Amino acid sequence: MSTWHRCSIRIRLTVVAGAVMALLCTVVAVFALVAVREASVDDRTQRLATHAMEMARQIRHSGISPHLLLNRRNEAIQVFDPAGTLVTATPGFTAREPPITNLRPDVDSYAIARLCDLRAFPGQCKIVISYPLHKADGVWLLNMAVADVPWYVGPRLLIPLAAGWLLLVGATAAGTYRTVSKTLEPVGAIGRELAQITASDLGHRVPVPKYQDELRDLAEIANKTLDRAQAAVEQQLRFASDASHDLRSPLTAIRVQIDEALMYPKETDWPRTANALLDSVERLQDLVTDLLQIARLDAGISGQRDPIDLTGLVAAELDRRPRRVAVICHLTPGVMINGERIGLARLLNNLLDNAERHADSAITVALTLEAGTAVLEVCDDGEGIAPDQREAIFQRFARLEASRRRDAGGTGLGLPIARQIAETHGGTLTIEDSPRGARFVLRLPGHSAPSADHARTPTKV
Incomplete structure (x- = not known):
């Protein structure tokens, strides 16, 4: 027998209920993460495009000012002139650094994509945009990149989801264990009462639960079975008592007649005594025959x-x-x-x-x-x-x-x-x-x- 089948019913039901709730919570959490991540990616992509358009407008009207890259700590920026020379970039990027992206947008539109393992960012995933700038001397190119949204979106989402997962699974397991334990309490009471029943003490009856359910039906059936068993045992005892009494009567008569004949052997009418004994033996034989017939009928033979x-x-x-x-x-x-x-x-x-x-x-x-x-x-x-x-x-x-x-x-x-x-x-x-x-x-x-x-x-x- 496996370890699983050796466990109690309440343990098995608790594990099954906890596993089902864990599966449901996991499915819900995955759907929530996917939906929130997709929304976050769309939001971050939209904001990157908006920032690129604002920066392009500043460069077209004001040129490349010293304050252009301030407050851009979360974004990587590169600006290339029409000759492809790096004009300015966020700290960490030099003329020797590779471009953030090799996207080549149309002159009248920008290109945006989610890319991983870029030369400038090995082992990372980024949302990048390449935005063309139309100036008098030609088309400049603005490249920008921000970090992609991780699979867990962020701690503010992952922690509540994990806490909710643990809370629901734990509450389900605890509630199932408690409910099954309360449900099986009548079974334990029935078992304890049945354990006290012996062949000489059939007066015990199992407690009947107050709720009209299957356990109440089981208790009532058990009590009816005990009633029948007690009635059968009492009937057998009465039968044994009556049989012993009726068997004792002819035996007593035989013994008395024999004792009397032995006490006065010379005065005894032996043929008459024999006939009387034969009557008693015949009655005894009839009784034994009837008892055997009763036993055969009771046994279903x-x-x-x-x-x-x-x-x-x-x-x-x-x-x-x-x-x-x-x-x-x-x-x-x-x-x-x-x-x-x-x-x-x-x-x-x-x-x-x-x-x-x-x-x-x-x-x-x-x-x-x-x-x-x-x-x-x-x-x-x-x-x-x-x-x-x-x-x-x-x-x-x-x-x-x-x-x-x-x-x-x-x-x-x-x-x-x-x-x-x-x-x-x-x-x-x-x-x-x-x-x-x-x-x-x-x-x-x-x-x-x-x-x-x-x-x-x-x-x-």
């Missing part, structure tokens, strides 16, 4: 999904074993679904066993196909379930009083397993109103078989 003739599956499960009450069937032929045969058989048997346990005289099983949905109804003619308890019976280990009276050895996991199997198949399992007893309704995505048999007539099993 499911078998292979295949096209299944639901009508045939329901008929086969109804014919598998006799029931203590009559079973009335209304099965629509050719109802097809995609699912796991073993899981669906477990679901159907759980519903049938529950109905048989609570029915007085009959169970009604109906299967229809409604607008792409397979609807299976399992009804009994028992006491029914109060509306406010219809969801409670789908909770794990939940058993109503009527259920405890009719079957004290139940596990309380049959209906929760049935609903979970339905949900894994993309369906629902609910309890709906009925004139008498309980009416369980299973809905699964389904379709009709390509060639369906005639509808099955109601029968009693």
Whole structure:
């Protein structure tokens, strides 16, 4: 990993913002320097031409006076007669010195240019003008030169530009660092709060920022995730507690029966004791089977999904074993679904066993196909379930009083397993109103078989 990627977000954003501002300020400064320099060059060129015209007028009217070159310290001046002899010049120029410029103006106009590395000024750049003077004895030549404007124009421009550049870049970097730091403060608070959360202490929640922005959304999502995690852990703890309690009951019964038989071996009816132990072992086996099924469903483990003739599956499960009450069937032929045969058989048997346990005289099983949905109804003619308890019976280990009276050895996991199997198949399992007893309704995505048999007539099993 590069050094850049090891830096914090605030450092990287500060550097990027500072670099962008530095680039913008540099571009603006360059444009300002170019514009001001061009204006300064034009101004200096115009002033040089004006000075040359004034000096030419003085020479034509007054001649070359001793005061001609006074107050010309910033200008280099040479005056040549028609023969090309140097008549006068600013200090430092003699007859042996080369001309300031070799420009040859027209007799009626002057020539002006910006030149560098002149013989008279090696290594320098100058603005030079060659101005013709018309006198009685011929055309004289006035050469003048001033220093060219440097690239930085002058300290009075360069210093403010540099100070402004540093101020803007520094202010941008500092402002970015402060803004990003303030923006990331909630992230730090969220991180510190999350660091305190452990498996045994899920009560912490991250602070929610007051501004409605992405960080607030992140905090709210984190809190909702923690709520779900806490609920899941609490559910697992309750499940473990309930499972251990229900497992302990048959084990305790087995232990008591064995201890009693061992204390009075001669008086014990061993066949009867064995049958009682078998009942307890069977209940224990049923409970372990249900717990394994719950664990598989919670882990999302499911078998292979295949096209299944639901009508045939329901008929086969109804014919598998006799029931203590009559079973009335209304099965629509050719109802097809995609699912796991073993899981669906477990679901159907759980519903049938529950109905048989609570029915007085009959169970009604109906299967229809409604607008792409397979609807299976399992009804009994028992006491029914109060509306406010219809969801409670789908909770794990939940058993109503009527259920405890009719079957004290139940596990309380049959209906929760049935609903979970339905949900894994993309369906629902609910309890709906009925004139008498309980009416369980299973809905699964389904379709009709390509060639369906005639509808099955109601029968009693």
